[in-house]
Each structure stands twice: as structure tokens, then as C-alpha cells.
Amino acid sequence: MKTVIIQYNAGNIQSVLFALDRIGVEAIVTDDEEQILQADKVIFPGVGEASTAMQYLKKRKLDQLIIQLKQPVLGICLGMQLMCKFSEENNTQCLGIFDEQVAKFKPVEEQLKIPQIGWNNIYDLQSNLFKGIENNAYCYFVHGYFATKGKHTIASTDYGIAYSSALHKDNFYGVQFHPEKSALVGEQILKNFIEL
Amino acid sequence: MLTKRIIPCLDIKEGRTVKGVNFEQIRDAGDPVELATIYANEGADELVFLDITATNERRKTLSELVNKIAHHINIPFTVGGGISSIEDVQLLLKNGADKISINTSAFKNPILIDQLALEFGTQCVVLAIDTKKESDGNWYVYLNGGRVKTNMLCIDWAKEAVGRGAGEILLTSMNNDGTKKGFALDITHQLSTQLSVPVIASGGAGTMQDFADVFNTAKADAALAASIFHFKEIAVPSLKQFLLNKGIPIRI
Secondary structure: OOEEEEOOOOOOHHHHHHHHHHOOOOEEEEOOHHHHHHOOEEEEOOOOOHHHHHHHHHHOOHHHHHHOOOOOEEEEOHHHHHOOOEEOOOOEEOOOOOOOEEEEOOOOOOOOOOOEEEEEEEEOOOOHHHOOOOOOEEEEEEEOEEEOOOOOEEEEEEEOEEEEEEEEEOOEEEEOOOHHHOHHHHHHHHHHHHOO | OOOOEEEEEEEEEOOEEOOOOOOOOOOOOOOHHHHHHHHHHHOOOOEEEEEOOOOOOHHHHHHHHHHHHHHHOOOOEEEEOOOOOHHHHHHHHHOOOOEEEEOHHHHHOOHHHHHHHHHHOHHHEEEEEEEEEOOOOOEEEEEHHHOEEEEEEHHHHHHHHHHHOOOEEEEEEOOOOOOOOOOOHHHHHHHHHHOOOOEEEEOOOOOHHHHHHHHHOOOOOEEEEOHHHHOOOOOHHHHHHHHHHOOOOOOO
16 A cells, blocks of 8 residues: 655645554655556645645646546645636636635625634535544634535535535545544544545 | 634643643653643644743754654644744744744734745734733733733734734733633634634633633634643533533534
């Protein structure tokens, strides 16, 4: 079993590495095409800004590489958003794996802080990624943009609006929350991904 | 529904926790990793580590500790204390910290907030403010752990900091800190309702009802406390159950 975390200019890569280590999974962090292609599992993390991240991926031709991967791929947070078609964050064309669009949260009521920071429920769980996870389990989120609901939605969360907290198409998975920071629930989801 | 967060705070000196702790299940009361693990397992939503070391070895010791914590803790954690440069922050984030908190250094050099937000994202920049209500009825910013008074109003500095890219405000009331008579509801309410970012209330927690008040009345997004947790006057699980029973959104 070879697990690879894609290295690029987005934060939280270290946290994902530590989380995998806690569940006994050794992973390597790399942007090397051969290593990524040969991996059994690929994790595409990210905290940061969409257009800057896409530019970096294009420069390294990682954009072309990611869309042709055949093994299970897990996008986390910005990673998941970049796997969508388009992001309102600086009007960025993304990888287009998921048809869903990425939009900005609007403060519909005065208490709604943007970005959303903290623990929120995930519900309508529809994937092996959530094996053993209870409906309405809590996960840790930090984001100002969200993926709309669509045919690839496999988990939903409410923050002013109901949105996709996880997406799935073929071998591609994405989660908006941070499994690496979501206590035991997050560790179970990472284990489930590794066991896919 | 997004929940209110309960955040235990650990004071760190030379890589060890200080201020007493009173946990029976803990073998070594000075080990921050052991204490942090207990809190994480008990359902704390986040942790804050405040480094109060003043030696030159500080950065190395702290980054080693952060690395150890990051290997063991499965919830987000913030590191603060004496952080004054991009390099300081880089080292801590590289070792696994999720957020850093800045206080005096940001006040003296506000552009630091802009730089950190640009370099690492607003989500990891927590601005800590120590504030005190003076006899004129206004809340002022204090620096250097509360030793130095400024003429800046707390709300003005908080607004400026958010404009520069602070992603959260950690608000400590010096009037309330250590009193166990409850959080400062007025200034917490003012910041929580006027700022676009989450506010973490700190200082004064004595009872479980104090937490309910700071969430319901003052609209805080999170509440931080230290000694009441360390001395087991209030346990995290019973506090969270109490708040949930009051109808406050809480992760159990």
C-alpha cells in the first residue's frame, strides 16, 4: 500500500501527514508524476486561495495529472473545491472532475460569520467513505466558499444554506471538512478512504 | 448546525505546562501532550497553547513541542506567546500548529497581520486582545500580558485587525480574568455582533452557567478557560451536556 499526498503551495499538508501517522498509515509528500501515478491512494489537501493554487498546479502540470488518475483520490477542503468545475473565488476555472460549482457564503442572517470556522454536522451520508459514521456526525470546517449540492453530493451540511460537504464521482472523492482535525470521526473517514 | 466551541488553554514554559493541574489519570502533570490528549478525548473542540518561556532557546523548544502535540492530537490547536515574525509562524505551522495567536507584536507592528494573512491565510491568524474596562466605562487594549496600557479602544483595534486579515479574535477581559465571576458579557457582545469573524471569549469562567451566558447573551462563538478545567472544577463532558440541555448547539 502506497499513499501519496500531493505537494503544492497549499497549507495543512503536514497535518494530513500527522493524521495518517496516527492511524498507522505511512505516506509520502511529493509532486513527482511517477510517484503519484504509482500510488495506491492519492490525497489532495489544501488550505488557501483557489486561483493561486490552480496557477501553481498548471505550472507543474499537476492539473493534467490529477484528472487522469485511476486510483482513489481524496480532495480535502480547497483540494475538493479545486476538483469542482468553477470557483467564485477570483472566478477560477478548476479541474472539472465534479460538475458542482463553488460559491461564496453570503451572510443571510447577522450571526453568520464568514468564513465558517468550527464543528458542524454532516448528513445524508451516501458512500463507503462514511462506513461506521453516524448521520449528523460532527466534523471540523474552515471555509468561506462552498460546493453547491448536485448529483455527486454524498454528504450535506447546513450553514445558512445546504451545501455539499462531500462529493464522489468514479474514483474521485472530496470532503469540505478537515478529517485530519475531526477527532475520531475524521480518523475513521481517513481509514475508510485508505481501505477503499 | 455550527456549534459553539469549548477551548481549554494550557500555559507552557520551556516545553512543560505550568499553573497547576489536578488530573488523577495523568502520570506527569507537567506534560502538555498528555494533558492535551485527555482534553481532546473528553470532547474539547480545540486547544490553545500559550508559551510563556522567555529564553533564547524558546523557538526550538516550542516547535519541538508543537511537533509532538501535532502527532498526538486529532483536533485543531492554536499556539501563541511571543510570536513576532513570519519565520516564527512558518516554523510553528510546519511543525503542525493549525493556527497561531499574536498579541503585542501585532499591535506594535499591525502590518504583521496583513503579512501573515497573505502568507498563510486568514484562517490561521488569531488576534489575541487583552482588554480592561476603565473608570470612563470604555474598554482599552493592554499589551505585554496586561502590564502596558494603550489609549486604543478594544473595539477599534479589533475592527482594524479584522480588516487587516485576522481570522478570529481571542478576547480576554482583565477585569474578569481569575475572578470566576463570569465572562465580560458587554464587550464580548459588542465584538461578537460587530465583527465579521468569530470571537473567542476568555477570562472569568467560574460556573457552567457562565458559559451559557457568554454564548446566549454575549453571542460568543467560542469560550476559553484554563484553571477551572485543570483543577477539574468543571469537566468538559458535563459542561457540554449542560449547555446542550440549555438548547445551545454543542458537539457531543
